[in-house]
Amino acid sequence: MAKRTLDAFFKPSTTPSKRPKAELTEPNTVSTPKTNNIPIEDTKSPSQHPSYPIPIAQLPSHIEAGLEHATPATTPRKLNNQPHLDLLHFQPYIPRPTANELFKFLRRELPFYRVQYTARRGDTETQITTPRWTTVFGIDETSAFIEQDENNLVLLDTKTKTPTPKTKYQCTPRPIPACLDLLRKQVEAANADADNKTPRYNFCLVNYYADGDDSIAFHSDDERFLGPEPNIASLSLGGERDFLMKHKPLDGGNVNRTGGCVPAAPVMSRPDGTGATRASSTVSGGTSSTDSPRSRVATVPQQIKMKLGSGDMVVMRGATQSNWLHSIPKRKGRAGEATRGRINITFRRAVVPGGTNNYYHYNVGSGGMYRWDDVAREMVLQNGKVERDTQ
Numbered sequence: 001m002a003k004r005t006l007d008a009f010f011k012p013s014t015t016p017s018k019r020p021k022a023e024l025t026e027p028n029t030v031s032t033p034k035t036n037n038i039p040i041e042d043t044k045s046p047s048q049h050p051s052y053p054i055p056i057a058q059l060p061s062h063i064e065a066g067l068e069h070a071t072p073a074t075t076p077r078k079l080n081n082q083p084h085l086d087l088l089h090f091q092p093y094i095p096r097p098t099a100n101e102l103f104k105f106l107r108r109e110l111p112f113y114r115v116q117y118t119a120r121r122g123d124t125e126t127q128i129t130t131p132r133w134t135t136v137f138g139i140d141e142t143s144a145f146i147e148q149d150e151n152n153l154v155l156l157d158t159k160t161k162t163p164t165p166k167t168k169y170q171c172t173p174r175p176i177p178a179c180l181d182l183l184r185k186q187v188e189a190a191n192a193d194a195d196n197k198t199p200r201y202n203f204c205l206v207n208y209y210a211d212g213d214d215s216i217a218f219h220s221d222d223e224r225f226l227g228p229e230p231n232i233a234s235l236s237l238g239g240e241r242d243f244l245m246k247h248k249p250l251d252g253g254n255v256n257r258t259g260g261c262v263p264a265a266p267v268m269s270r271p272d273g274t275g276a277t278r279a280s281s282t283v284s285g286g287t288s289s290t291d292s293p294r295s296r297v298a299t300v301p302q303q304i305k306m307k308l309g310s311g312d313m314v315v316m317r318g319a320t321q322s323n324w325l326h327s328i329p330k331r332k333g334r335a336g337e338a339t340r341g342r343i344n345i346t347f348r349r350a351v352v353p354g355g356t357n358n359y360y361h362y363n364v365g366s367g368g369m370y371r372w373d374d375v376a377r378e379m380v381l382q383n384g385k386v387e388r389d390t391q
Contacts, residue, residue, distance in 0.1 A: 047177035049153055053369050056177040057109045059102075066098030067182060072190045073311065082301050083247065086318035088191065092311030093235060099311030103237035103343050107372045109179070110135055112208055112379060115365035132214040133370060133379055136363035137176040138203035140225070140350035143168070145175040168353060171360035180204045180345070187233045187347055191315050199231040201347035203355070205363055209241065210379065212331030212338035218246065222321040225355030226348060229322070233315045233347045236308040239340030243308045245326045247301030 046055035059067070073095045076088040092099065112133035119126045139145065143164045145153045153175055155164045176184060184201050192198045207216070221232050234243075301324075308314070316326070331338045350356060370379040 047175075047179070049175055051172045051174040052177070053111050054371075056111075056179060057105075059179045059182065060105065063098060063101050063105060064182065066095065066101070067186060070095050070098060071186055076190075076315070079304075082304075084319040084323035085301075086316070086320050088313075088315040088317070089306065090190075090313040090315075092309065093187075093190070093313035094237075094311035096309065096311050099237050103310060103341075106179070106206065106237070106343055106345075107208060107341065108374065110206060112206075112370045112372075113364050113367055114370060114379075115362060116367060117362060117365065130362075132216065133208040133210070134363040135206045136203065136359045137174045137180060138201075138350070138356075138359070139173040139175070140353055140356045141202055142351075142353060143173070143356075169360075170357045171364065173356055173360065176204050180206075183235070183345065184347055187235070187313070191231065191233060199233075199347075199349065201233070201349050203348050203350055203359060205346045205348070205359065207344045207346075208379070209239075209328070209342040209344070211239075211341065212241075212333060215330045216328045218244070218325040218327040220248070220321050220325050221316075221346075221348065223355070223358065225350050225352045225358065226321075227351045229318050230348060231315065231317050232321065233313060235311075235313045235345045235347075236342065237310055237345070238342040240307055240309045240337045241328050241331060241342055243306045243314060243326065244329060245304040245306075245324050248323055248325060250301075 044058040046057045048055045058064075072090055072093050074090055074092060076090045076093075079085060079087040079089060094102065112135050114133055115130045117128055117130075119128050139155070142158055143155055144158050146156050148154050155173065156162065157164050184204060188198050188201060209215070221230060226232075306314070316324075328344070333339070350359070368381045368383075370381055372378075373380040
């Protein structure tokens with residue numbers, strides 16, 4: 001049998017569903033009939049691989065059709081009117097009814113993890129439990145999943161085309177399942193720049209925020225394994241949450257480019273070296289700046305706050321990650337959006353094995369696998385089984 005690429009293997013089925021479209025409802029409402037946790041209308045074979053803890057269902061036809069024919073739902077807004085800022089804001093990227101159905105499907109069908117890890121600061125070690133559920137799929141660009149035989153994906157070195165040594169990775173990489181790979185290819189096509197350069201993502205990270213108590217602290221995705229000026233697309237599904245951004249501290253005109261979560265300084269310097277109180281203004285949007293690059297660099301950066309609803313997407317490009325921090329803060333309240341679950345999907349490209357090791361360590365880890373239970377309305381640990389394989 002002729003060899004096929006990963007894209008060919010994951011090409012969505014074109015067979016139309018014989019069932020009518022499910023009624024579109026809010027994310028926390030169950031609408032799709034199920035038998036043994038599998039939607040009745042889904043007759044396509046699930047994505048399977050030895051690295052998966054469970055088979056992962058393919059998209060129901062009505063969701064697949066909505067994604068293929070209605071995205072992007074709007075033209076993105078460009079935000080580049082502050083120093084080192086280069087954003088695309090789709091509001092929405094996926095029409096809200098389809099986004100809500102996709103939210104329910106992914107929450108129900110994907111394996112999730114509540115990762116614990118140890119953080120060291122000097123001589124002090126702290127045990128941290130990730131304040132959200134996570135999962136990840138993908139492999140850095142030095143390797144690729146290629147189908148050599150029918151339904152048999154083999155991990156090969158991209159240069160030598162030979163099997164990747166088992167000692168190359170600390171954790172077992174997992175191919176992106178079909179239900180997420182369709183999204184990956186669509187998001188890539190939607191983010192082509194003015195020069196027709198299309199980003200190529202090889203990783204898909206999925207975070208599930210159960211309610212307003214789940215969060216992610218200020219951080220930047222500027223690790224070296226992402227290469228220079230990484231392009232990262234962040235898609236929101238389900239409940240509305242705030243998306244905050246702030247410029248990294250400035251020091252005499254030099255931008256702090258430290259990776260990870262960098263705490264904000266109460267005072268920062270202007271580009272000319274004089275002290276200035278950190279700007280507290282909120283920018284809810286923005287348009288392309290007509291100022292010259294020199295005048296924009298001289299501007300004191302203002303904090304940005306955007307509300308991300310179901311189907312909205314932010315694409316962070318260029319120098320954004322090197323110079324800006326972003327977060328999803330806790331959302332207070334016992335009603336409304338604060339009680340609704342939210343899924344965030346980020347697409348990105350890792351260029352070296354260090355990226356693969358990092359993403360699986362912090363998004364799968366060594367703990368048990370969780371799955372969504374529609375009856376209990378919560379994530380449930382699956383028999384305490386450890387689902388992380390090591391090589």
